[in-house]
Amino acid sequence: MDRFLALRVFCKVADSGSFSRAARELSMTQSAASRGIADLESRLGLRLFERTTRRVALTLEGRAYYEQIEEHVRALEDAELRAASGFGDLAGRVKLSAPGALGRRLLLPELVRIMHESPGLVVDAALTDQRVDLVAGAFDFALRVGVRSEPSFIERTLGTSPQWLVGSAGLFAGKPAPTSMSELAAVRVVASGGVRDLEKLGLSVRLTTDDIETNLRAVEAGLGVSVLPRWLVARRVQEGRLIRLLPRLALPSPPLVVVYPRRLRRVARQVLERIERHLQKELTFDG
Missing domain, CATH: 1.10.10.10 (Winged helix-like DNA-binding domain superfamily/Winged helix DNA-binding domain)
Structure with missing residues (x-):
């Protein structure tokens, strides 16, 4: 053999x-x-x-x-x-799931490109932060952040999602941005999770939300600073719309995991392979 x-x-x-x-x-x-x-x-x-x-x-x-x-x-x-397959057009139906913001910001543009190239491809995309049942929903694969708990499926880590502490440029107009945790304590925080952990650090949480895109808009509006995924804020930092604060601060980098059944249909595997390459490139962008 x-x-x-x-x-x-x-x-x-x-x-x-x-x-x-x-x-x-x-x-x-x-x-x-x-x-x-x-x-x-x-x-x-x-x-x-x-x-x-x-x-x-x-x-x-x-x-x-x-x-x-x-x-x-x-x-x-x-x-x-x-x-x-001769690298020909993809054809068939693929059903997938991804977290809402990540799906809209990172996944959807690549899906659109794939579908323009392959008119025979039909995609059902559930972009939601709710955990889907892969079997009951007949999903081909799902993308999840920070979750590895599907023993009956194959789980592979595509990369990690580093987090940055950011605030709007306008929030610190005319005054220096915080350079230490003690200085940061005087600034209000916008949070989409881990509120108690932030409060234990002595930070005052002004707004909480269950959606990171809403969180981002609140930060851009100057309501406070927040910890958000690098892929969501890096370009805004590069453009000067946001300021990255305390870059040496150790923040979590949860894994981005793809979950799929042990027998994955060919068209689904081909779509997943394209998506993987795209996401791995986006996850490494740091401005």
């Missing part, structure tokens, strides 16, 4: 916990799949799986190896799919 196929077998077994299921997905016999894993273990000098009559589970070494290679194997599979 060639190395790439052996790695595909390994990832399929790791994902499904079953040699028979992995073999079916790869259109091979279970014995061939078992031999491929045995050859891989022999080549690596590692035991990758613990096998019992009831289950197959990764060993610690197997888990570490899986985390190193899974994204690379997935990328090679995607490349084969694109080559097999």
Whole structure:
């Protein structure tokens, strides 16, 4: 068995916990799949799986190896799919979910480009901050921020979403911007979450909202400063409309995770691959 196929077998077994299921997905016999894993273990000098009559589970070494290679194997599979399709127009229906603001600001422009290129593509996009049920809603995939809790699905981190503390230029017109937490304590805060944490820091919260775009508009209107995703505010900081405050302040960087079933339809995988590249580029933009 060639190395790439052996790695595909390994990832399929790791994902499904079953040699028979992995073999079916790869259109091979279970014995061939078992031999491929045995050859891989022999080549690596590692035991990758613990096998019992009831289950197959990764060993610690197997888990570490899986985390190193899974994204690379997935990328090679995607490349084969694109080559097999001749890089032609995408066609079919794809249903996806993404957080509201991120979906509108980062995802939708790329979806529009994809759909202009592929007239046969139909997209159902649920842009909401509410957690959707992937099975009940028949979603192909979902983007989530800071969530990794779907054991029956594949979850991959596309990147992180660093947060910046920002205020409007007008808020500090004619006076210096705060350069320390003690100076910041004199400034009102606009928040979309973590209010108690902010108050513990001695900050006074003037407005709370459950929507980060509303939060941003309040900050731009001079109501106060706020912690917002870098992807949402970096261009405004670059343009001078917002000021980044206390850049050395340690703020969370929650992961952006894509969640999808273990068997993802080809058209959905192709759309996801385009979206991933776009989002990874947007997440690294820092002005």
